[in-house]
Amino acid sequence: MPQNITPLIAGNWKMNGLRAALIEVEKLAGRLAAGEPPRCTVAICPPATLINPMNRIAAPAGIVLGGQDCHPAASGAHTGDIAAQMLADAGAQMVIVGHSERRADHGETDDLVRQKAMAALASGLTPIICVGETRAEREAGKADAVVSRQLAGSVPDQAADEDVVIAYEPVWAIGTGLTPTSADIAEMHKNLRDQLISRFGKRGEGVRLLYGGSLKPANAKEILAIANVNGGLVGGASLLADDFAAIIWAL
Ligand code: 13P
Numbered sequence: 001m002p003q004n005i006t007p008l009i010a011g012n013w014k015m016n017g018l019r020a021a022l023i024e025v026e027k028l029a030g031r032l033a034a035g036e037p038p039r040c041t042v043a044i045c046p047p048a049t050l051i052n053p054m055n056r057i058a059a060p061a062g063i064v065l066g067g068q069d070c071h072p073a074a075s076g077a078h079t080g081d082i083a084a085q086m087l088a089d090a091g092a093q094m095v096i097v098g099h100s101e102r103r104a105d106h107g108e109t110d111d112l113v114r115q116k117a118m119a120a121l122a123s124g125l126t127p128i129i130c131v132g133e134t135r136a137e138r139e140a141g142k143a144d145a146v147v148s149r150q151l152a153g154s155v156p157d158q159a160a161d162e163d164v165v166i167a168y169e170p171v172w173a174i175g176t177g178l179t180p181t182s183a184d185i186a187e188m189h190k191n192l193r194d195q196l197i198s199r200f201g202k203r204g205e206g207v208r209l210l211y212g213g214s215l216k217p218a219n220a221k222e223i224l225a226i227a228n229v230n231g232g233l234v235g236g237a238s239l240l241a242d243d244f245a246a247i248i249w250a251l
Contacts, residue, residue: 007040007224007231008165008208009248010128011238012068012096017046025054027241029061039251040231044238045096045128048082055091066094066128069102072115074122084116084123094126096233098154100171103130110153118156121163128165128210128233129154131192135172143170144191151195159200165208166192167233173213175235182226185211189228217246224251 013021025044032038045066046054058065067087071078074085087095097120098113117127131150133143147168155164168188173179180188189209196204211223212233224232224247231251237243 005206005208005230007251008043008210009038009040009231009234009244009251010043010045010066010094010096010165010167010210011234011244012099012212013044013046013050013239014068014101014235015047016239017050019050019053021046021239022050022054022057024239024241024244025057025061025063028245029057029063031241031245032061032063035245035249038248040248042248043094045094048087048090051087051090051092059091064094065092066096067092067125068096068099070095070097070116070119070123070125072112072119074119084119084125088123088125092125094128094165095120096128096130096167098130098150100130100132100169100174104171110150113154114156117154117159117164121156121158126163126165127159128167129159130167130169130212130233132167132169132171132174132213138170138172143188147188148191148195151192152199155196155199159207165210166196167210167212168192169212169233175214177214179214179219179223182222185223185229186226189226193228215247217243217250220247220250 043064070084071081097116120127133146208230210233215232216237
């Protein structure tokens with residue numbers, strides 16, 4: 001893995017956050033201005049309604065914003081959906097695609113996730129492509145096979161290096177307080193890295209591999225130090241500036 005890979009700590013606010021929550025971003029911006037520079041890119045993926053107002057605080061603080069989903073098409077008759085270029089127009093530079101909550105709630109397939117990632121790239125956004133096994137799949141010894149299949153099917157051919165981010169989020173670790181052992185995270189991230197290199201060659205070496213699932217101040221130092229973990233995708237703990245800051249500076 002190249003030593004010059006810049007880690008990414010990204011907050012996924014999910015369906016949380018009214019304008020009043022911008023105070024947390026103001027607090028985080030204050031911490032970033034006052035503290036030692038973080039050793040990572042800091043990103044927040046708020047609900048789409050907050051991207052534009054949040055950008056006024058985030059941009060001067062160097063916080064990158066992202067969406068949580070996008071439609072594969074550039075525009076058209078898709079009521080309730082959002083296009084990648086709309087997210088970019090609002091100030092986003094990234095977008096999460098294929099989060100397990102969307103795969104479960106909206107029946108998203110690997111093929112659809114790949115098309116969404118392609119739409120993101122076409123609009124100049126970095127897709128954060130999520131993969132991860134369920135508890136039943138892990139207990140059946142199928143975690144590697146499931147995640148490998150998701151990776152192969154969800155990552156577009158033109159993706160590589162800094163253009164794309166992969167987040168390994170075991171479904172059973174999301175919002176539960178449970179996390180895999182460090183050895184299990186290391187093994188999965190090594191598998192992801194090996195597969196990216198075997199598919200993309202050298203271009204697979206710079207792809208950032210994030211861990212997500214109950215990442216919090218108490219476990220961030222240990223998890224973020226694991227080989228091939230190039231940052232984290234943080235749910236609940238990204239909603240409060242103090243918790244998110246503790247994870248950012250755990251790197
Ligand atoms: P939690 O950090 O709340 O477990 O959520 C993880 C997640 O799903 C981030 O995308």
